[in-house]
Amino acid sequence: xxxxxxxxxxxxxxxxxxxxxLCAQDMNHEYMYWYRQDPGMGLxxxxxxxxxxxxxxxxxxxxxxxxxxxxxxxxxxxxSAAPSQTSVYFCxxxxxxxxxxxxxxxxxxx
Amino acid sequence: TQLLEQSPQFLSIQEGENLTVxxxxxxxxxxxxxxxxxxxEGPVLLVTVVTGGEVxxxxxxxFQFGDARKDSxxxxxxxxxxxTGLYLCAPERGSQGNLIFGKGTKLSxxx
Numbered sequence: 001x002x003x004x005x006x007x008x009x010x011x012x013x014x015x016x017x018x019x020x021x022l023c024a025q026d027m028n029h030e031y032m033y034w035y036r037q038d039p040g041m042g043l044x045x046x047x048x049x050x051x052x053x054x055x056x057x058x059x060x061x062x063x064x065x066x067x068x069x070x071x072x073x074x075x076x077x078x079x080s081a082a083p084s085q086t087s088v089y090f091c092x093x094x095x096x097x098x099x100x101x102x103x104x105x106x107x108x109x110x
Numbered sequence: 111t112q113l114l115e116q117s118p119q120f121l122s123i124q125e126g127e128n129l130t131v132x133x134x135x136x137x138x139x140x141x142x143x144x145x146x147x148x149x150x151e152g153p154v155l156l157v158t159v160v161t162g163g164e165v166x167x168x169x170x171x172x173f174q175f176g177d178a179r180k181d182s183x184x185x186x187x188x189x190x191x192x193x194t195g196l197y198l199c200a201p202e203r204g205s206q207g208n209l210i211f212g213k214g215t216k217l218s219x220x221x
Contacts, residue, residue, distance in 0.1 A: 004152075033208070035211075040213070041213070042198075042211050042212060042213035042214060043153075043198070043211040044211075045208060045209075045210075048208060058208070059210075090152050090153075092152070097141060097143065097158045097202075098143065098155040098158060099143075099145075099153075099155060099200075099209060100155070101152030101153050101154070102152050103150070103151050103152050104150075104151070104152055
């Protein structure tokens, strides 16, 4: 049972480049989330999904897009990366109360 | 905007000591979760508290939800180096049940 898997684990982007972060869960959870974690700021919700085909904005959605075409996958896209998007990104999924997190993607935008 | 504060921000203690960390808010929450995050990993759920005044124990960790459901505490007895990590509280928010996270308490337990 893999839980929540995030790929890639590390990535360096140049300003203006695009990329997609992939999150996959094998627990049949309805809800999925993307957070970013920055020093001194804590975990902040970017986008979330309450089921296949649905997405919604979180606290800091600007500069990001998401898609949930399949229940087990939640993709986070950066269309034109900026240095302010340098962060550690965490995906999580849940069924009821508890969240299960992936191990994160460390993204650096130079 | 609801305020969520965790204290202390940093705590460095010796193995065997006891400690308490706090999570306080100006809002009432339907439930609250505690997570522990180790370096390079995602947060891992420790406990969920739902009822005001509720106390839950997980080995040497004791979690309490305030009577008014605005605050919570985590007490660790006889801390061990394996307890080192970032402790995050996360009260539930909104109809969708999204979690907001505190900034955490970074605990270091030295042998």
